[in-house]
Amino acid sequence: MKQNRIIKNVKIATPLGHSAVKGEAMGKIHYVDDAVIVIIDGIIEYAGAEKDCPADLLALHAYEYTDAGRRLAVPGFVDSHTHLIFGGFRPDEFSWRLKGDSYMSIMERGGGIQSTVNSTRNASAEEISDKTRWLVDRMVEMGVTTVEAKSGYGLDVATERMQLEAIRNLQQSAGAPLNVVATFLGAHAIPTEYKGRTSEYVDHIIEEMLPQFKDLAKFCDVFCEKNVFELEDSRRLLSAARDMGYDLKLHADEIVTLGGGELAAELKAVSADHLLHVSDEGIRRMAEEGVVATLLPLTAFALKEPFAPARKFIEAGAAVALATDLNPGSCFSGSIPLTIALACIHMNMTIEETLTALTLNGAAAVGMADSIGSIEKGKQADIAILEFDNLNYLPYYVGMNCVKTTIHNGRIVYDAKPIGNY
Ligand code: NIG
Ligand code: FE
Numbered sequence: 001m002k003q004n005r006i007i008k009n010v011k012i013a014t015p016l017g018h019s020a021v022k023g024e025a026m027g028k029i030h031y032v033d034d035a036v037i038v039i040i041d042g043i044i045e046y047a048g049a050e051k052d053c054p055a056d057l058l059a060l061h062a063y064e065y066t067d068a069g070r071r072l073a074v075p076g077f078v079d080s081h082t083h084l085i086f087g088g089f090r091p092d093e094f095s096w097r098l099k100g101d102s103y104m105s106i107m108e109r110g111g112g113i114q115s116t117v118n119s120t121r122n123a124s125a126e127e128i129s130d131k132t133r134w135l136v137d138r139m140v141e142m143g144v145t146t147v148e149a150k151s152g153y154g155l156d157v158a159t160e161r162m163q164l165e166a167i168r169n170l171q172q173s174a175g176a177p178l179n180v181v182a183t184f185l186g187a188h189a190i191p192t193e194y195k196g197r198t199s200e201y202v203d204h205i206i207e208e209m210l211p212q213f214k215d216l217a218k219f220c221d222v223f224c225e226k227n228v229f230e231l232e233d234s235r236r237l238l239s240a241a242r243d244m245g246y247d248l249k250l251h252a253d254e255i256v257t258l259g260g261g262e263l264a265a266e267l268k269a270v271s272a273d274h275l276l277h278v279s280d281e282g283i284r285r286m287a288e289e290g291v292v293a294t295l296l297p298l299t300a301f302a303l304k305e306p307f308a309p310a311r312k313f314i315e316a317g318a319a320v321a322l323a324t325d326l327n328p329g330s331c332f333s334g335s336i337p338l339t340i341a342l343a344c345i346h347m348n349m350t351i352e353e354t355l356t357a358l359t360l361n362g363a364a365a366v367g368m369a370d371s372i373g374s375i376e377k378g379k380q381a382d383i384a385i386l387e388f389d390n391l392n393y394l395p396y397y398v399g400m401n402c403v404k405t406t407i408h409n410g411r412i413v414y415d416a417k418p419i420g421n422y
Helices: 023-027 055-060 091-098 103-108 113-122 125-141 157-172 198-213 231-243 260-266 280-289 297-302 310-315 336-345 351-358 360-365
Strands: 005-014 030-040 043-049 064-067 072-075 077-079 144-150 179-187 219-224 247-252 271-274 292-295 320-322 383-386 403-408 411-415
Touching: 005 043, 005 383, 023 310, 023 351, 030 055, 077 360, 091 103, 113 157, 125 144, 125 157, 125 403, 125 411, 144 360, 144 403, 157 179, 157 198, 179 198, 179 231, 198 231, 219 231, 231 247, 231 260, 247 260, 260 271, 260 280, 280 310, 292 310, 292 360, 297 336, 310 320, 320 336, 320 351, 320 360, 336 351, 351 360
Parallel strands: 005 064, 005 072, 077 144, 144 179, 179 219, 219 247, 247 271, 271 292, 292 320
Antiparallel strands: 005 030, 030 043, 072 383, 383 403, 403 411
């Protein structure tokens, strides 16, 4: 559902452009103080100073009106890395990690991803879609208007298909409150039935899964990690996926330095994600090849790992995106507010760079920078109106939701109760 809408009495802060913003330019934000945003059929027709808005535009259509009360509008947030579709939860593992257990040792004992695979294989499509919708509603309240969602908790044809169909159903559901981008992650772990036979499982993905999921997924991703899918298996899988027309993503250098950043550059992946332990060479090569570095601070925080080197990426001239990595294991959080706080406080990103990373660069990481990620003429009207009139509130209101109204395709999909003046 798309709408005609005029948002008046509003301020705007947005990056501009139709591709990822790289390096220092990420800090460049376009501000308009006394602005109006005119939306026709879900598309931004005008976003700029009220005094310059062509008068005939205002008379052209029947509009819904939103008075923003001089609050700040930013582009709807793009959560470009999530594992949104899963059965069960894993709170016990979290408690074990608090006592010193490590993420990889739990996984090697058959817990971790495999435990969610078991729960997902046993869940009904209806349970999965109800849970997904519950998670999505929380995201929309935090201003998310586009989410990337991965499969990867099936690791067999039937359950991977069930996950990808759940993603498609969410995409296509009438009145969906956000854009949904699907990623096939059959190479998320080696399923127990292939234990010790990683190469055979990769063959199975290439021969049986990739060809039949092409219409369901835009991206192919791999957990490229020591003792999971190492460089050679990852290269073989992703090259086959690329040949079949998938765009590429990698979980790279999350737990140890393996050369995932370099591999992403070699394969010209759209993004490499995590990168807590990326090498300097990986950073340099990613910047050179224009691979978006998608950093996931909530995961580093939840695993008590060091944060990814955001400043090094920016100084090397790379494009940085930020996302949540929402999943039932390493990071059961989809908190945009906490992502912002960690990026600004612990990764030393500026507030402006953080905004670009969560909007236009997130859009580039899902291949949609042409149509979303900024508030400018011709883009989809996906907008978050904050409670406040100033960008600085985003990290300052630490870990708390600053979003008052979320707009998707010109339609209000979330609106907090007005609280009055403060
Ligand atoms: O991005 N590391 C691989 N995949 C996820 C975690 C999945 C899980 O623990 O269930 C991640 O951290
Ligand atoms: Fe992930």
